[in-house]
Amino acid sequence: MSPHTNENRDQFRPEEHAHDHFLLTTVVGSYPKPKWLNRAKDLYQDPDHGFDEDDYQEALDDAARLITNEHERAGLDVVVDGEMRRNEMVEFFAHRIDGYEFNGPVKVWGHNYFDKPSVVSEVQYTDSWLVDEYEFTAEATNRPVKVPITGPYTLANWSFNEAYEDEEALAYDLADLVNEEIEKLVEAGARYIQIDEPALATTPDDHAIVGECLKRIVKDIPEEVRIGLHVCYGDYSRIYPEILEFPVDEFDLELANGDYEQLDVFKDPEFTKDLALGVTDVHVAEVESVEQIERNIEKGLEIVPPEQLIVSPDCGVKLLPREVAYGKMANMVEAARNVEKRLDDGELEVRSAQATADD
Known part of the structure; x- marks a missing residue:
């Protein structure tokens, strides 16, 4: 029997995919920067050196191409440039938003x-933050490109607020700005956007604020654009099942780091969204075996059927040695393809697809 389809996810399925089943493989975002790129940054910031802005831009372009290609070589279905042009996930965006200093x-x-x-005045959107980055990456690959964006709640929570009545009001204004940026990205061709909200894991009682932010973010965004939410490791029982009400297509959860001890949280009630499951632990500088990652992927199949499963590392891999980061990705892709074949052959018992409110 042919597997069910998931049109929003299957738009990223390779045309020559070898199996009937498809477990989309991707990454959360960040990747180790080549050592020479850090050296180039030092030279660029040295006023006594002749390494100018054009030189540094060329280095950034080269690094973005290199890491995008590394993602391709690992076999990922959806790639990112490893965030080669970004420094810290809040600082990068704060430099591009009027109202921050x-x-x-x-x-x-x-x-x-x-x-x-610090937010010292009303935040405003001026120039695009990520369209140039997206267009460059899309030109450098023939694979779909995912765009990670730090979410408005984290942009508010990890900043000093000197201008707004409270953090909630700031987060809502920032959400409107993120919506503007996504509209620009969609115009440029982006179809896979990931909102990163690590602050939610540390302040889970604010899930209602995050939910309202997401409603503002997705306003007028076409249905075919895939919106994911990445939430770092925390006590997920404090935000589940409430997060199922969030207007996103997938949740990207960090479960490998906790040895899947929170897996049962997502079994009752039914997990009705797509699950982007962390299957390699980014906090361990060792490459898990293909067999171990296969077992981890099977954990995800305890929560959702195959057509709702996406496979990725737990989180960004920027703090790992580069060869370890690559090894984890390559083994992850091989494991996903092995699990697909076993699903095709009927070797794995899985949950049937759940009816949704739209069915």
Whole structure:
């Protein structure tokens, strides 16, 4: 029997896909930067060196092509440029939003510092943040490209608020700006957008605020554009099942790091959205075997049927050694293809597709 289809997800299925079943493979976003790119940045920031803006831009372009190609070589169905042009996930966007300013690094833990921005006036959208990045990546590959965007709740929560009555009001204004940016990305051809909200894991009681932000974000966005939400490791029982009401197509969850101890959280009530399951642990600098990743993928099939499953690392892999990051991706893709074949051959018992409100 042919597997069910999932049109929003299957638009990213390769034309020559070898199996009837399809487990979309992708990454959350970040990837280790080549050491020479960090060196290029140092030279660019050195006023006594002749390494100018054009030189640095060429280095960024080369790195983006290289990592996009590395994702292709690993076999990923949907690629990202590894966020080669980005530094920190809030700082990058704050530099591009009117109303933010920077007053120097803030110590966050140990010897780690974060250049935490302040919102000093009403936030406003001027120029696009990511369209150039998306268009460059799309030109560098013949595979679909996913665009990760830091979500408005995290942009508000991880900033000093000196202009708004409260963080909630700031988050809603930022959500309207994210909506404008996604409209620009859609015009440029983007069809897969991921909203990153790591702050939700640390403040789960604010899930209603995140839900309202997402409603503003997806306003007037075409249905064929896939919207995902990435939430880092936390106590998911505090946001489930409420998050099923969020207007997104998929949830990207960090479960490998906790050895899937929270898997049962998502079994009751039924998980009605698509699940982007973390199947490699980005906190461990060792490459999991293909067999181990296959077992991890099977964990996802305990929650959703195959047509609702996406396979990815737990989170961004930027802190791993580059060869480890690549090994995890390549093994992940091989494991997904092996599981697809076993599904085709009827070797795996899986849940049947659930009826949705639209059926």
